[in-house]
Amino acid sequence: MILSARHIARCFLLCGAAALAGCASYEHLALDKEPRLVANASELEGGGGKPIRLATLDRLVVLNNPDLWAARAKLGLGVAQVIQAGILPNPQADVTYPFVIAGPGVMQNVRAILLLDTKRDAAQNAASQIYATLLWQEWQTIGKARLLFVDIISGERTRMLISQSHKFLQERFDLTNRAMNQGNATLSALSPDLIALSDLENASNNLERLQLSRRQQLNALLGLAPGAKLALAASPDLPRIDSSAIRRQLATLADRRPDLVALQYGYRSEDAKVREAILSQFPNLSVGVASVGTSNSINSLTFGPHVTMDLPIFDRNQGGVALERATREQLYREFNARISAATGEIGALLSEQSLLSRQLADLEPRLKEARLIAEKTAAAFAQGTLDERSYVDIEVARLTREREKIGLQQAILEGQVGLATLVGAGMPQIEIEPDLPPAGRLGGPRTPL
Structure with a gap:
């Protein structure tokens, strides 16, 4: 085919102008230096004005936690990577002037076409991994x-x-103290009371500081200012924990827990990169059309096929294949270690729950006895048949056992929270997609999960 050089030059100018017209434009995005802490719980997204129950707290955390807001920006990164992986590289065009020996030509890399599916598969699984990792962070x-x-x-x-x-x-x-001042008691009688009172005041001060720290941490998780008041319900409504059901479901834990799902998507992405590295052993082949100029009176160009190819004599991508295989092996072992640790953590918490429940059951009759004695003591003291010191000793002993019960109940609830986090009770759910063989995968991009 013969074209004039003038026509060829015009064609290249038009193509260049069209390419520039489709380019993205730059817009400056200034950093926001203002803190975004909410001063009042009622202003939280999702509502936080009335005493908050646990189920409401879950929703408020997901909607308002600043770290989760920042982490969600990574979802856009995953989508962008999928888009990028599905785009072929642009053909290469070259032109020289004057067209005496060689004229314009267009070349396309063939290996990029062969690698398109594996690149897209790796990017899609990486995007799904980002989504699952974000969900684990929410958990x-x-x-x-x-x-x-x-x-x-x-x-x-x-x-x-x-x-x-x-x-x-x-x-x-x-x-x-009054009795001692009146000469009816000695300092040795006052000393135990002073020590017990001092220990109790110290425990009260420590607990006050700890409660303040806990409330400030909870405010921070909700994006509240440190001094904002947050009204909480009087009792936690934790999801029911069925130990037998948890043990039965351990076999499918890897398909439901987001961190394990994320590792599987990461492994699939790396497996696609292994295939990509193997396919990259295909010689770097470019095909297209090129032209040869003439020096006759019409200054024309003759077009014909043109092929360039690397000779895989030294570099057959051995290093790339070895690197991706080693990375895949690392992820394989990391997944196995994580699922083993998860199973062990759940088993340990279940055993701890059994122990704490037994200790609480053992405490109940002793606490019941202490309450009965305290009731009789209070009646005797009111009738004047019991001295105040004995009455106080018995009441303090009862209160000590009451505190012991609260401590055991708190430990049980903390264990239930840990189990709920590890198995996802009451959490946003996820299920991993089936892992299809390379030939069965869809060619088009997909939305993560």
């Missing part, structure tokens, strides 16, 4: 909020018991 953040919720409520119950014990001990200390 962990919800778990932290639940744990703080349980600890704050248990701490408030403990604080009330400490306050009651302090009241009794303070009354006894004041009585003994």
